[in-house]
Amino acid sequence: MYRHFLLILMLLPSLCCWPQDAQAASTQAPYGANLFQGNFSKETKGGQVLPGDRIVLRLWGGSLTVDSTLTVDANGHVNIPDIGDMLVAGLAYDKLTDALRSKLAASGHADSQIYVAPLDNQPVAVFITGNVARPGRYSGTPNDTVLAFLDKAGGIDPQRGSYRRIQLTRGGRTIQEFDLYPFVQRGRLPAVRFMDNDTLVVLDKGPAVSVSGAVRNSALFELRAGQTSGKDLLLLAEPDNTASHIALKGIRNGAPYNTYLPLRELAGLPLQDGDNLTFMADNPGSTISVQVQGAVRGARSFPVRRGARLAEVLNFIAVEPGRANIEAIHIKRKSVVQQQKKALADSLHRLEETALTASSSSSEETQIRAKEAEMITKFVERAKAVEPEGIVVLGRGDTVGDLTLEDGDIIVIPAKSDVVLVNGEVMIPQAMLWNEDNDLDDYIKGAGGYNSRADRDHVLVMRQNGSVSRDTDDIRAGDQILVLPKVESKNMQAVKDVSTVLMQVAVSAGTVLGLSSLLN
Template sequence: MQIMLKSLCLSLVLACLALSVASHAADAPKPYGANLFQGNFSQSGEGAAVAPGDRVVLRLWGGGLTVDDTFIVDAGGRIELPGVGPLSVAGIAHDKLAEDLRSKLAASGHGETQIYVAPLDARPVSVFVTGGVVRPGRYAVSPGDPVLSLLDKAGGIDPRRGSYRSIRLLRNGALVGNLDLYPFVRGGELPGLRLQDGDTLVVDSKGPAVTATGAVRNEARFEFFKDQATGAALMELAGPESRASHISLAGTRKGAPYSTYLPLKELAHLRLEDGDRVQFMADATGNTIMIEVQGAVRGSSRFPVRRGARLRDVQDFIAVEPGRANLKALYIKRKSVAARQKKAIADSLRRLEETALTASSSSTEESQIRAKEAEMVAKFVERAKSVEPEGVVVLDDGSNNADLTLEDGDVIVIPAKSDVVLVSGEVMVPQAMLWSEEKDLDDYVRGAGGYGNRADRDNVLIMHSNGAVSRNSGKISAGDQILVLPKVESKSMQAVKDISQVLMQVAVSTGAVLGLPFLQ
């Protein structure tokens, strides 16, 4: 039974690996030129026309002309007819050839002449296709059909084995011509290889290949001739976009994994190896940054400015709501500041966890209390980790505010004027109250029903409209917010200190109070 279970588990693992490989293969870029073989060339033999090199049997009688011969269409697409001269026949469909020649003879004064014409090369020829194709075999085509028709009938190039750049046409064991599909894909250039009965078309093995992805016009796997896989050649084929600035190269060198990250201009001088993967990336510092405006504004809320611009450079472009915008309380929300605030909170939480987990106990009863406290601290830490700081940059009343250099993603906040003061946190009835110059902190707290049972009267924050924060005292202006923090209760003084610090950091960075559900 165990053997059967092991066998079943092994089969499941192998099946998962196979699915993973298949999924990766489906996502990988296809060979350059793979879209050629979709069946569109396989029907090219229909409606074949006369081409240079074709043989034409022509018999004429009556009207002063007697001809019975086989003519070869010259490089200019003409046949030389005795007594008449050169007649152009290239490009004329086989079933329209007699009608066309009769018209041309009538125009030259031989309207009574009877005509019989038969293109000898109109009959199909059999050609063998082998090598790196999907369906090797023997296929019938017209002699004038392009080699692409043969390849399409054979299912196209096998993407795992076949070469798109080395295809040989053999006749009686001798090489007739070579075909490279890349010039056709890029510019429509296709050599005029004429097929004959018994020819063999051989698709050689795939050459060194390099994959290009990312910021390129042609995302594909590119094949190169031996010793010609260079960065410059890859860039010419892949066509990097204008935004591409760097490349990430991954491959193998001397049997070991190899990777590097370089500016785009250095790729041209690199020699690439079979199996290399080059990702083109847009990592260059741009000339513009995006700025957002929030608050009492109208019109566009996001717009680009030049890198290095200062606050004064954009203030004139911000359309504020007249009479409603509080320009004196303007502040900035910045991503880099928010990241530092997030890190500071994380550091405080780490210290808090260490304190809770390493606290010693002098009795069994105290040990149980410590364990319960540690559990509640863990819940508090989990909640605090989800806090997302706003990254407020406070601007004072000085004249140097306009010199502040803006960063990409900055949000300029212009608060709306307000006549109320919001009181929240550990008060009996959190609410907004009409601002009065005569009121102080105690007046507003009393207006909110007084301090709650869990209020920490020594930790009351005044959040000003411009993002500044004062503690326990200070002038309260219209639009400010009063936050009463909860009191931390624990036998561990260090835990009290650490939790209080986190509460303060969260309140300052988010403008909200993080509750303490574990306090009784």
């Protein structure tokens, strides 16, 4: 039910913005549009030998004399008198002499002189018209491909032209029709021999459907007459293995039409011109993936069943005996990262509003406000770049709580530590050996004392299990002491908002480094 509700929300904009969506879909590149980039129209140096070609061959000198016109058979061979069959189909005409010379040498006639020339490969001129970029009369060879001639004319017009209906006319009648999709998919292109004054006509584009999402081929697909079912589109779009559903937007009976179906039902679905299909990976699957970091050995990534709880997975994790701090286990979670980012963004927005809308009672105060606004703007830009860790705290005293795991969770099992880190607004950030007799003042003195920016009333203790405490009388091995900077301003609301941001950064990312220098 929840997923269906999300789908309705996703489709609602299309009900009020259909003309814009339809226009956007029409700008999608047609399937095969990348064919015409000038590569096929490059000079072919006489073209290639094809079955049916006639070749003039003269051999003289030595013990061999031949003066004959040879025809390339259906298998691409010619029969050379006194020599035998030779495969020539596919050879460029300018390479034919070298190939014959090698054949003669292998047959013991290396001293023979050779003359070879195509009889049917004289230049031809072909008219190209219809929906192409530059209609006109273009020269080429009889063995040039339809792609080469179309490329000479600038390719098919992507808005109006058909990639599936290209007609070759000769003497007023159509002798062949080309579909370029098999070439794009499998490299198949029918052979054709052009004649002088032939005409290539690119017909109007047929019904077209836009495809995007979880597919290998995202494009505007043209449908042939009689082939407007989803079955034909599946063969063209090639959905990814992850695709499970399709969302279809279109027009039916003059009104916007939307539907959401399992992928298996697309094959029997009739499609219409202008339809927009989005293939979606909306199948939750039966497993999720979780990772492990810290004092562990062996596997660090686990596929587990959806709905598995932490206690189940811990049975499969090999920790380092005597080194792993089991009581400090915590989780880094993607969804929590997003929540923390949103909370930080909201706080930054309020901070900017406070800084930019603060009133002043004198010109001197106006200058102060302007300077503070500039400082806060820089602070906000730096704070936006902070990446929260998304920590889920599990520790409750000496016990670790249990919870249902989510896909992408990172289970962190810290190593036991004998040191205390001192960071933030101190003279020299330090890592010091923990001593049960030391208190906060001892650790601060070991870091050179507070610096001029320190706020001595805002010191946080960050535990190995990801929790944050303001109880500086209880400092344990592995803790991090973080001294926050003092916020100085006549605008008390700005002081409050900046302090909130600093606290959020400290809790979500474990640092305020790079931010405090902008506050003074």
